[in-house]
Amino acid sequence: MRTIKFFTLAVLFISILSCSDDNDDAPFLVIESETISNLHAPQSGGQGSGEDISGAFTKFSFSTGQATTSETEWDIAFRGTSIILNGGTSLGTTDEPDRTGEASGYIADSTLGGITKVNTALLKEDSDKGYVITGWYTYSGPPKHVITPTPGKVLVIKTHDGKYAKVEILSYYKDAPENPDGLTDESRYFTFKYVYQPNEGITTF
Amino acid sequence: MSLNKNNILIFFLFFFSCLLFSQEKNTIIQDSTKTEKLEDVIITATRTKRQLSSLPLPALLISKKEIHSINSLRLNDILNEQTGLITVPDFGGGEGIQLQGLDAQYTLILIDGVPLIGRSAGTLDISRITVGNIKQIEIVKGASSSLYGSDALGGVINIITENPKNGFNADLNSRSGSFGTYDNSMNLGYKKEKMSITSFINGFQSGGYDLNTEDELKTVEPYSNYTFNTKLDFNFNDKTNLFISGRYYTQNQDYVASENLKGESKINEWNTHLKLSHTYNKKWSSYFEFYATRYKANEFLNNPDNSRFSETDFNQLLIRPEARGIYIPSEKSTFIGGLGWNHETLIRTDFSSQPEFNSPYIYLQYDTNPNDKLNIILGARFDNHNKYKSQFSPKTALRYELSNKIAVKGSVGYGFKAPDFRQLYFDFSNAIVGYTVLGYNAVTTKLPEMEDEGQIANIIVPLSEFEDELNPENSVSINIGIDYTLYSNLKFNLNIFRNNIHDLIDTRVVANKINGQNVFSYYNVHKVYTQGVELNTLWKPATNIKISGGYQLLFAKDTAAEDAFKNGNVYARLTPSSSSFQLKEQDYFGLYNRSRHMANFKIFYTVEKWHLDANIRGTYRSKYGLYDTNGNSYLDTYDEFIKGYSIWDFAINKTFFKNYQLGLGIDNVLGFTDTQNISNISGRIFYGKLNINF
Structure with missing residues (x-):
């Protein structure tokens, strides 16, 4: 009796394994978890200079896991503390790229691991009224003037081509110093951790 | 500095030579300090004379003797050593007092029963006040708006100035110490039968100090100030008395904003106080009081070529007539009632208008002892106001003697703080960054103007939200305490407190500007509470030794923050x-x-045959x-x-030839500083003091 039971279980197990192996038309891709360090996102003007903020946004693609200069194949882009998504419409600031994709997003109060499923009802696109990704940092004011990515803010993002990613920004300063000083440390260097779900239509991580 | 050190050396030598010299004679000098003091009397708690020990409210009294023996100069020195009190530096450079965990803006500061003004950023800088002519300092904890109106949320600190003794008397006091600190004061007094007159002059100089030598700026720039005070007291007869007091204060300080921007900041303040008292009979007496005070602060910065970079002015005026009556129907009860009017104006840089506050008020208090063991106080005050919501402030307090040794007491009171002029009328646009701050009452007129000028991208908070009047910040405070006299020389007292503060005023974004910046204004939002326990012990193991200890446990929290964590x-x-x-x-x-924890520990020791007293005090x-x-x-x-x-x-003090006193001391013996975070602790201070009585 016992051997038969074991045998059936073994057969079942093998067949499950072989099933996934055989399914060639829709390969199930592995979820990618990465940390990007020192993504430089400079800006010109602003901050009391009397001039409008300008300069190219630094674009990033989750599928390649790298910065890109492509005008269409990008998901998220950074310029100073501004973060835009490749979807919706432009706010119209100087040098802001046009949106070509269908990217959208929201900010969730959670840990990165705590986001297991995208709440698609919350997804919003950038518009001429404002960006979707705001309020991701805390500004300390004097004396140190530090910009700290607010702990517990997770950027949940639908990419330009309809996949999902979740992002936790860790630092705004070069080499993510332990105790940054807003006046002396080099800023506009993003360090962030993200999890990318490369499978089309899957909203879980 | 070198001059300063020399001075101390001179004091030091003088001190010890006198010590040696006078020791031989000591035995013949009659002791003058031995006379037992009468029961401590406090006036602030009820606005009538009350024994401190029988009071149903948590209160504290600091005597002139203590101020002298620790050689205090300014009010902040002495208050810092009291249980549950701590001075905290303000960003403007002043020092305010934190009491029961409440911020400096929530404690009312009085001189001879009338308030000091000049809270340009909310805090009243108590280092402004010299202690040279103080008879005693009275501190009443817990909300006290039922008697004093606005600002008395955390409590009231009342500075009672000294009155002259019979005949002509004078004293000179001089202290110099580290950091180029010189303090000199002179008291002249004359009293004969019906009249007394007293004049006080104090000059204070500080060389400032620098905790962080890396940058161009000093932590505290050098400054000097002078206080003048003259009081006249005249008894027309046994029943009628006239009191007139005039005070003037002026301060000058270097103002350095950066290597290139330098200027000066000035404070000028005057107070006039006039009081006519009349006793009709055993039951009735009345007081007519007139008080006026002006506080002016100006500062400017110049460019290196001496052209003006910036200039700001602050000019506040308060006028207050008040009539008070006391009715004592029997030995057991006292009624006190008052009627008054506050008139306040302010001229200030960056204001939308020149605001004027008018606030008539009325109060009544009933203080009764139904029997020997029970004391009850019931009181209430109504403040009407033309610019924000009128306030009704009740208070009740009770004390019951369980036995000769133990008494329990409790009080519940309401306190409020009127929105200040800034919160109502500010109209400030930062020229460099481009944001705007509008006072609550300025929003409805100013925001549409800005919109017409095309400055506004969109309005976030609708204007209709500014139609109601702004609420004063207010609190309900509860104090429950036990006085326990274990032996006549060992006393404990315990007080449990809770302050529920509502409608704290904060700023929020009300509109976005087209330049990407925001328009801010004020609104009532936060609820915070402070609660804790205060414990005081006083032990006199011998007639010449006094040991005291105090401790405060404090929890001060924002309820919205608590919920967010929960x-x-x-x-x-x-x-x-x-x-x-x-x-x-x-x-x-x-x-x-x-x-969370604050504590103090003090030992006062007297060697009578040497006319010497010494003390060690610690705060944590x-x-x-x-x-x-x-x-x-x-x-x-x-x-x-x-x-x-x-x-x-x-500190150590030695009296010789009866009228001369020399003192030496070290404040902050261990030389504690925290150069990064604590700007008001300069480091170790050596000083010498000479006091002469005529």
Whole structure:
């Protein structure tokens, strides 16, 4: 009796394994978890200079896991503390790229691991009224003037081509110093951790 | 500095030579300090004379003797050593007092029963007040708006100035110490039968100090100030008395904003106080009081070529006539009632208008002893106001003697703080960054103007929200205490307090500007509470030794923050490279700049045959946070804290030839400083003092 039971279980197990192996038309891709360090996102003007903020946004693609200069194949882009998504419409600031994709997003109060499923009802696109990704940092004011990515803010993002990613920004300063000083440390260097779900239509991580 | 050291050396030599010299004679000099003091009397708690020991409210009295023996100069020196009180530096450079965990703006400061003004950024700088002519300092804890109206949320500190003794009397007092500090004062008094007159002059100089020598700026720039006070007291007959007091204060300080921007800041303040008292019979007496005070602060910065870079003015005026009546129907009860009117104006840079406050008020208090053991106080005050919501402030207090040794007391009171002129009328646009701050009452007129000028991108808070009047910040405070006299020379007293503060005023964004910046205004939002326990012990093991200890446990929290932690909405991360994690309820530390534990310990020792007294005093405050360091905008246990610290002071005074007193001391013996975080602790201070009585 016992051997038969074991045998059936073994057969079942093998067949499950072989099933996934055989399914060639829709390969199930592995979820990618990465940390990007020192993504430089400079800006010109602003901050009391009397001039409008300008300069190219630094674009990033989750599928390649790298910065890109492509005008269409990008998901998220950074310029100073501004973060835009490749979807919706432009706010119209100087040098802001046009949106070509269908990217959208929201900010969730959670840990990165705590986001297991995208709440698609919350997804919003950038518009001429404002960006979707705001309020991701805390500004300390004097004396140190530090910009700290607010702990517990997770950027949940639908990419330009309809996949999902979740992002936790860790630092705004070069080499993510332990105790940054807003006046002396080099800023506009993003360090962030993200999890990318490369499978089309899957909203879980 | 070198001059300063020499001075101390001279004091030192003088002191010891006198010590040696006078020792031989000591035996013949009659002791003058032995006379037992009468029961301490306090006037602030009820506005009538009351025995401190029978009072149903938590109160504290600091005597002239204590002020002299510790060689205090300014009010902040002496208040810092009291249980539950701590002075905290303000960003404007002043020092305010934190009481029962409430911010400096919530304690009313009075001189001879009338308020000081000049809270340009909310805090009243108490280092402005010299202690040279003080008879006693009275501190009443707990909301006291039922008698005093606005600002008395945390409590009231009343400085009672000295009156002359019979005949002509004078004293000179001089102290110099480290950091180029010189303090000189002179008291002249004359009293004969019906009249007394007294004049006081104080000059104070500080060379300032620099805790961080790396930058161009000093922590405190050099400054000097002068206080003049003249009082006249005239008894027309046994029943009618006239009191007139005039005070003038002026301060000059270098103002350095950067290497290139230098200027000066000036404060000028005057107070006039006139009081006519009349006793009709055993039951009735009345007081007519007129008080006027002006506080002016000006500062400017010049460019290197001496052209003007900036200039700001602050000019506040308060006029207050008040009539008071006291009715004593029987030995057991006292009624006191008052009727008055506050008129206040302010001229200030960056204001939308020149505002004027008018606020008539009325109050009544009933103080009764139904029997020998029970004392009840019931009181209430109504403040009408033309610019914000009128306030009704009741208070009740009770004390019951369980036995000769134990008494219990409790009080519940309401306190409020009127919105200040800034919160109502500010109209300030930052020329460099481009944001705008509007006072609550300025929004409805100013915002449409800005919209017409095309400055506004969109309005976030509808104008209709500014139609109602702004609420004053207000609190309900509860104090429950026990006085326990174990032996006549050993006393304990315990007080449990809770202050529920509502409608705290904060700023929020009301509109976006087209330049990408925001328009801010004020609104009622926060609810915070402070609660804790205060314990005081006084022990006199011998007639010439007094040992006292005090401790305060404090929890000061924002209720919205508490909820955020409870609901799991607050996160932290340990290092910039690690992921964030959720914080628990117990991770919330509380409000900024509050220490959970504060304590003090003092020993006063007198050697009568040498006419010498010495004391050692220590204060401790446990760790506290000044700002959020991990980006979640709350102060939690994972933030960086300022370490707890203690400060020890030592003083020794010697009287010789009856009228001369020399003193030496070291404040902050261990030389504690925290150059990064604590700007009002300069370091170790050596000083010498000479006091001459005529």
